[in-house]
Amino acid sequence: xxxxxxxxxxxxxxxxxxxxxxxxxxxxxxxxxxxxxxxxxxxxxxxxxxxxxxxxxxxxxxxxxxxxxxxxxxxxxxxxxxxxxxxxxxxxxxxxxxxxxxxxxxxxxxxxxxxxxxxxxxxxxxxxxxxxxxxxxxxxxxxxxxxxxxxxxxxxxxxxxxxxxxxxxxxxxxxxxxxxxxxxxxxxxxxxxxxxxxxxxxxxxxxxxxxxxxxxxxxxxxxxxxxxxxxxxxxxxxxxxxxxxxxxxxxxxxxxxxxxxxxxxxxxxxxxxxxxxxxxxxxxxxxxxxxxxxxxxxxxxxxxxxxxxxxxxxxxxxxxxxxxxxxxxxxxxxxxxxxxxxxxxxxxxxxxxxxxxxxxxxxxxxxxxxxxxxxxxxxxxxxxxxxxxxxxxxxxxxxxxxxxxxxxxxxxxxxxxxxxxxxxxxxxxxxxxxxxxxxxxxxxxxxxxxxxxxxxxxxxxxxxxxxxxxxxxxxxxxxxxxxxxxxxxxxxxxxxxxxxxxxxxxxxxxxxxxxxxxxxxxxxxxxxxxxx
Numbered sequence: 001x002x003x004x005x006x007x008x009x010x011x012x013x014x015x016x017x018x019x020x021x022x023x024x025x026x027x028x029x030x031x032x033x034x035x036x037x038x039x040x041x042x043x044x045x046x047x048x049x050x051x052x053x054x055x056x057x058x059x060x061x062x063x064x065x066x067x068x069x070x071x072x073x074x075x076x077x078x079x080x081x082x083x084x085x086x087x088x089x090x091x092x093x094x095x096x097x098x099x100x101x102x103x104x105x106x107x108x109x110x111x112x113x114x115x116x117x118x119x120x121x122x123x124x125x126x127x128x129x130x131x132x133x134x135x136x137x138x139x140x141x142x143x144x145x146x147x148x149x150x151x152x153x154x155x156x157x158x159x160x161x162x163x164x165x166x167x168x169x170x171x172x173x174x175x176x177x178x179x180x181x182x183x184x185x186x187x188x189x190x191x192x193x194x195x196x197x198x199x200x201x202x203x204x205x206x207x208x209x210x211x212x213x214x215x216x217x218x219x220x221x222x223x224x225x226x227x228x229x230x231x232x233x234x235x236x237x238x239x240x241x242x243x244x245x246x247x248x249x250x251x252x253x254x255x256x257x258x259x260x261x262x263x264x265x266x267x268x269x270x271x272x273x274x275x276x277x278x279x280x281x282x283x284x285x286x287x288x289x290x291x292x293x294x295x296x297x298x299x300x301x302x303x304x305x306x307x308x309x310x311x312x313x314x315x316x317x318x319x320x321x322x323x324x325x326x327x328x329x330x331x332x333x334x335x336x337x338x339x340x341x342x343x344x345x346x347x348x349x350x351x352x353x354x355x356x357x358x359x360x361x362x363x364x365x366x367x368x369x370x371x372x373x374x375x376x377x378x379x380x381x382x383x384x385x386x387x388x389x390x391x392x393x394x395x396x397x398x399x400x401x402x403x404x405x406x407x408x409x410x411x412x413x414x415x416x417x418x419x420x421x422x423x424x425x426x427x428x429x430x431x432x433x434x435x436x437x438x439x440x441x442x443x444x445x446x447x448x449x450x451x452x453x454x455x456x457x458x459x460x461x462x463x464x465x466x467x468x469x470x471x472x473x474x475x476x477x478x479x480x481x482x483x484x485x486x487x488x489x490x491x492x493x494x495x496x497x498x499x500x501x502x503x504x505x506x507x508x509x510x511x512x513x514x515x516x517x518x519x520x521x522x523x524x525x526x527x528x529x530x531x532x
Contacts, residue, residue, distance in 0.1 A: 148333070148334070148357060149356075149357070150209065150317055150354070150355045150356060150357065151193065151196070151209075151355070152190065152356075153193050153196070153197075153209065155193075156189070156190035156193040156194070158177070158193065158194055159176070159178050159194070160177060161177065161202070163202065163417075164412075164415040164417070165414075165415055165416070165417045166414065167414060167415075168375065168414045169522075169524060169525050170373070170375065170419050170454055170524055171416075171417060171418055171422065172526040173421065173422050173425045173458055174191065174458075174461065174526065174528075176190075176191055176194060177194050181529070182529075183531070183532075184531055185462055185463070185531045185532065187531070188428075188429075188462060188531065192425070192426050192428075195422050195425065195426055196353065196354060196426055198418050198422075199353075199422075199423060199426075200310070202403075202405075202406060202409075202418075203307075203402050203403065204306075204307050204350065204402060204403065205301075205305050205306035205307050205402075205403045206305075206310070207310050207313060207317075207354055208229065208314055211229035211318070211321075212228050212230075213226075213227070213228040213229075214226070214227050214228075214318055214321040214322055214325070215228075215322065215325065216321075216323065216325050216326035216329070217326065218240075218326050218328050218329040221239060221240050221241060221243070222237050222238070222240070223238050223240055223319070223322060223323070223326065224236075224322075225237070225238070225318050225319055225321075225322040227294075227298065227318050229298055229299075230298060230300075232297065232298045233298070234294035234295075234297055234298050235294070236294055236315070237285070238254075238279050238280060238281050238282075240252075240277055240278070240279050240329060240330075240331070241278045241280075242276070242277050243277045243330035243331060244277060244330035244331065245330045246328050246330060248330070249331050249332040249333075250275065250276055250330060250331065251277070251335035251337070251497035251498060252276055252277035252278065252279050252332070252336055252337070253271070253276055253277070253278055253279065253336075253337045253338075253339060254281055254316060254319065254338050254339070254351075255278065255280055255281065255338075255340060256281055256282075256312070256339070256341075256348065257281075257340070257344060266480070266481065267339060267362070267364070267481055267489050268480070268481040268486070270481055270485070270486040270490060271489065271490075274493055274494070274498070275498075276337075276493065276497055277331055279319070279331070281315065281316060281319060283308070283311075283312040283315065283347060285315075286311055287306075287311030287315070288308075289343075289400055289401075291400065295314060295315065296311070303400045303402075303403060303404045304403060304404050304405065305403065307400060307401050307402040307403050308399060308400045309346055309350045309369070309401045309402065310350065312347040312350070312351070313347065313350045313351045313353075313354045313355065316338065316351045316358075317354070317357075320333060320336065320355065320358075323336075333357065334357075335359050335497045335498075336357065336360075337358070337359060337360035337361070337362060337496070337497055338351045338352055338358050338360070338361050338362065339363070339364065340364065341364035341366075341478075341479040342364075342365055342366070342479055343399055343401065345363040345364045345365050345370050345371075346363070346366045346367070346370035348362065348363040348364070348366065348370075349363040349370050349423060349424065349427070352426075352430070352432065353423050353424075353426035353427055354426070356430065358427075358430065359430060359431060359496050359497065360430070360431040360432075360433070360492055360493065360496040360497060361430070361431070361432045362432075362435065362489070362492070363434055363435070364435040364436075364479065364481065365435065365436060365443055365478060365479060366434075366443075366448075367395075367444055367448070368389065368390040368391070368392070368394075368395040368447075369395045369396075369401055369402065369420075371423075371434050371436070371451050371452065372389075372420055372444040372447045372448040372451050373420050373421065373444075373447040373448075373450050373451045373454070374392055374409075374413045374416060374419055374447075375413045375416075375419055375447075375523075376444075376447035376450045376451070376523070377390070377391065377392075377444050377447040378391070378413040380447060388442075389442065389443075390442050390443070390444070391410060392407065392409055392410040392411075392413060393410035393411075396409070396410065419451075420451050421451050421457075421458075424451065424452075424455035425458040428458045428464060428467070429459065429462040429464030429467055430467065431467045431468075431492060431495070431496040431504075432459075432468050432469075433468075433469050433471070433488060433489065433492045434452055434455075434469070434470045435471055435481065435485055435488075436449070436470070436471065436472040437472070437474060437476065437478065438473060438474030438475075438509065438511070438512040438513060438514070439475065440474075440478055443478075445474075445512075445514070445516070446516060448472065449470075449472055449509055449516045449518065450518050450523065452470030452472070452507060452509075453470065453507055453518045453520075454523065454524060455470070456468055456507060457524070460528055461528050461529050461530065461531050462531055463530075463531070465505045466504050466505035467496075468504075469488055469492070469504055469506050469507075469508070470506075470508070470509075471485050471488050471508045471509070472508070472509040472511075472512060473509070473511040474513050475511070475513065484511055488504075488508075490502075491503060492504055
């Protein structure tokens with residue numbers, strides 16, 4: 001790659017259907033839904049139309065001014081007083097299962113809460129919303145409900161969230177806020193929501209749910225999303241290339257900034273030959289790191305209330321809302337992937353964690369605040385005697401990514417009631433490919449690797465090991481995917497977007513230049529259950 005092009009790519013990086021079928025309670029209803037919604041007899045969704053339903057800038061994770069060789073690395077992290085926490089996680093609408101067989105759709109089904117469909121669709125819960133029943137004496141089909149929504153928050157009671165614990169090891173992702181460990185796949189639904197509520201209260205700020213109105217309009221390869229909520233409105237647009245048609249929608253990859261189309265978060269030529277649409281989302285259109293933006297114009301507040309990362313995740317959720325209502329955009333909303341690199345890798349992980357409509361999440365080199373452990377990063381910095389890995393105070397202040405009070409945990413990482421393996425776990429059991437760059441120490445080569453290995457425990461527990469791969473390889477520039485990781489990208493996209501056979505599910509850091517030895521017993525003092 002010419003030097004000028006490579007330099008531009010790094011600068012650009014910054015830092016581092018229809019809705020699913022109605023749920024029915026009678027055989028006749030299911031047959032009607034199957035005819036009208038294009039549901040194949042085996043329960044597999046057809047592809048017919050969908051109706052409603054390292055040189056960087058000075059502010060970067062791996063910037064020249066903050067990188068391992070700069071004097072900024074040695075600066076003392078800001079001291080903090082007692083932790084000040086902003087409160088609150090709110091409710092959202094109900095998510096029922098995407099149909100994988102007719103029996104799966106029935107309320108009260110005994111099917112596993114985490115089951116994959118024949119085409120690698122979303123993993124889904126068997127605890128679906130009960131349809132509204134007409135008060136008329138006449139026998140009528142139940143009112144259809146949307147089974148394809150962001151999360152299950154409204155179904156779950158969230159207990160008291162601790163602001164501080166005393167735990168030098170990685171917190172147990174299977175231990176509920178009530179002090180009881182979950183024992184089934186069905187339990188993961190609400191445990192996942194508890195974890196999300198913890199992140200919203202302590203780190204990201206609460207993601208606004210259920211806007212009053214989301215509209216979409218499509219023209220000339222551009223989707224415009226208009227959101228109305230809290231008495232205010234705002235709009236932004238995304239570019240769509242290689243789209244399908246209303247009758248033959250295509251799976252799509254949503255990419256931050258340049259996404260996989262070039263620039264930050266680029267998956268390079270790894271996507272060549274894959275017939276998928278590409279959706280480019282510029283997060284500055286929703287919440288620029290410099291402040292202000294559409295999100296804050298609607299919801300008010302400041303970094304005490306919301307970080308930019310949760311605002312970006314909100315923006316992607318609104319894109320999906322609009323796509324559901326705009327079938328002419330030619331996008332198969334049930335096969336959506338998300339990618340981004342560096343700071344947008346952090347955003348990518350948050351998008352996948354907080355919206356279950358994302359079928360495949362591919363965070364690239366996400367670093368501190370992404371798929372990298374706070375506790376291990378703090379240990380590495382202590383051993384090095386300087387800020388070798390981006391510390392919590394630095395990450396908690398840069399780019400307004402997190403609520404301002406989160407930086408008060410700097411130096412107190414062991415008091416966090418979560419660590420980043422739990423944010424990663426929120427994606428489970430849906431498909432997740434984590435791509436990391438060995439040698440980019442500011443992004444945390446060791447804490448990222450350990451996070452990748454600890455996160456696998458949740459996928460194993462859910463019987464979804466094949467849906468998860470952690471890949472770390474060095475010898476390449478920041479956000480420049482090496483050829484050695486191309487096959488992993490292709491395999492995941494073929495399997496989870498295109499429904500083709502592919503081998504996935506592994507931990508791979510064989511191409512690292514240094515030896516990394518994850519001692520499970522040093523960081524994990526809980527047993528990984530086999531959830532039924």
